[in-house]
Amino acid sequence: MASLNVNGRVVEIDAHPDTPLLWALREQAGLTGTKYGCGIAQCGACTVHIDGEPVRSCSITLGSVTATQKIVTIEGLSPDISHPIQKAWLELDVPQCGYCQSGMIMAAAALLAKKPKPTDVDIDEAMTNICRCGTYNRVRAGIKLAAGI
């Protein structure tokens, strides 16, 4: 049994320590907003924050996360879609199918936390998530709208 701090709450996880954090979140914690896309840290659909850093949760194990590390998933980003990234995404109708968007939003929120006024190069470097529908230009516009640039 592992203890995790997820979205400000302590969650007890009954899974093998080798289980990827992604699957512990989805299957044990019931937080299915974080998505499985590739399992090898390529696509970013599984991005969550650990102590504010964007992390691809498919590629770290449950056993490597400590009880005191603060995990934030898409469900915990804001209580009411009030994070500036979520508001910008709504304003610009960014998502198409939406499956990659939890990861996109978490990566974008982490970028803004670090760089409140990101450049295009900053966006290119931080946003390496894959979107097959092709929302990239709206993702970029959404980050800029949220950043007020």
Added chain:
Amino acid sequence: MADNAVLSRRSLLKGSAAAAGAFTLGFSIPFTEAQAQNATPEVNAWVVIHPDDRIVVRIARSEMGQGTLTGLAQLVAEELEADWSKVSWEYPTPGENLRRNRIWRNFSTGGSRGIRESHQYVREGGAAARIMLVQAAAKEWGVPEGECRAAKSVITHTPSGRTVTYGKVAAAAAKLEVPKEVKLKPASEWTIAGKSVKRLDTVDKLNGKQVYGADIKLPGMLNAAIKACPVFGGTLVSFDAAKVTGMPGVKKVVQVDRRTVAVIADHWWQAKTALDALPITWDNGPHASASSETIAATLREGLDAEQAFEGNKAGDAKGAIASAAKRVEATYSYPFQNHACMEPMNATALWTPEKCEVWCPTQNGESALAAAIEASGHPAAKCDVHKVHLGGGFGRRGRSDYVTQAVLIAKQMPGTPVKLLWSREEDMLQGTYHPITMARMVAGLDKDGNLVGLHMRISGQSILSGVNPQGLQNGRDPVVFQGLNPGGQEGPFGYGIPNLLIDHAMRNPHVPPGFWRGVNLNQNAIYVECFMDELAHAAGVDPLEFRRRLMKNTPKHLAVLEAVAKGIGWGSPSAPGTAKGLAQIMGFGSYVAAAAEVSVSNAGEIKVHRIVAATNPGHVVNPDQVAAQVEGSFVYGLSAAFHQECTVKNGRIVEENFDTYPAMRINEMPKVESILVPSGDFWGGVGEPTIAVAAPAVLNAIFAATGKRVRSLPLKNADLRRA
């Protein structure tokens, strides 16, 4: 496309008699508010209005990101004279459709058909509901119907000024007869349709609440991981279940069909871990030695083959080319590609001796139902499918192989719902691939540089042969000729060439083909539009001007081409180091063109700086969502053009994940300017056609920048370094 339509129709006809009786879902989870209601306050099949004025529009097609549900709801709401702020939506189930004699008609969502093929009857549905609501109000007031008008969900008796909202008369309206003939508004009077209203399905995609198939949770549900023989045509010989049955959470190891095994466990990660540890013996079958090289050799042979199916013919192409002043020849090739939807294939099934229910993301609820009926062994009336949002479709989810598998697995756990989820690797290895083709283009130019004859020989795979052989016409696959046809909705050829022959030598490798967003239009647009560029250069004529001379009788094709040429600044000098290219095509009922501005570094790195795209889809229901489809089309099309290739070794696909099958990311994404030029006289699709012009516009710009003509895709294999 006609992929599953025939199959599902057959199954459904078979099942419809049995479906006549009452059928109640014993086990269901509500996906939308209306489904949670016991008594549905339905005005007619398309429109549900609650007493508090909330409107629920029924959507038969599947939403997979393309925005069709919002567009269809706009069309219904327009004729309904609805208050748009009160509109939401729900999916009727395919089983309900069957029970009600296909009242919602076609559920198939492919071929950019959602709006172009149902705009008429969904608008009629909205109009009929409005008429019924007005009739109900007039009856209640005892006034002539003609004295009442409806606007924004309110009915007003004009002489007296009395008003009533839809919610108050909906129950009475529902009891009236549905009018048979209704008059629709001209597009010029639209107030909801034609506007960039916000999508109806965005909010839940921002906070993790949107439930995709992979997220389905049912009480007592188990999870399954699956592996089919990676060599197409191979079979499962044996597996050693005893080696994994003691692993954490594992409940059962099951044979699914003759080529597939699955592990069922409490959690999916447990199932996958056990599956990876499961000793499996495959019989790789007759294609175990096939490779990309052997497949390419087969296709090359087809380039010269005597026998070929004709797609378009005028005059005497071979004769004209033989006597032409100048002969130009080039051979192009296009690889297999996987759809690579972000959400891997999945379906959840509950099988009991009495019934079968499936929850799944599908582009065709009716063929998913047909698959469930067949796999379950139950009559149609005892089966249903609950559609959930798709994490991408792109044609892959028009197939129901994963539904069949889920039911066959659940059948081995009676009474327990089982969710089947493919790994990314399974998704890559068990695709239905964008078909492999080559084309030999041979043309003759007269002494003035006019194109006098063109022979286009396509050699390669036929989708219909693999997916729906009943759709072949005396062996000929009409889909192969998308964009090259003498006429019709699926792409009349844009050029008037006096001597023309377009034919297809069918060569079907063992790798299963499928409808892949853009279908054959993608390959065909590359072959034709890049070769047109080659011919223009051979003739010493500007590529736009060269095309114009051939487009005197295809003004709609030409209009979008002119629009992008103007937008990109064709004819004016490019920014230093950049060059321009353009392309046009007609398909999926719409005319599209693109112009690209690119640069290529000395090291051979390509950068696409800017894209201008023009679309004439006839009518535009939601300009912002059309723009989103156009933008996205360049990601799908250029991901394919730059990076994507499924190669074959030892009979199986080599690339198993995004590390070896990359997709374009944000740093490669060009600016896209989308120009909409709807001519208002037809209805075309927008989800796919633009993909086809993405690659040729960029390839032609690369030639303009480097003098190097890339004829084999993807571009990652091309060496564009400057010597």
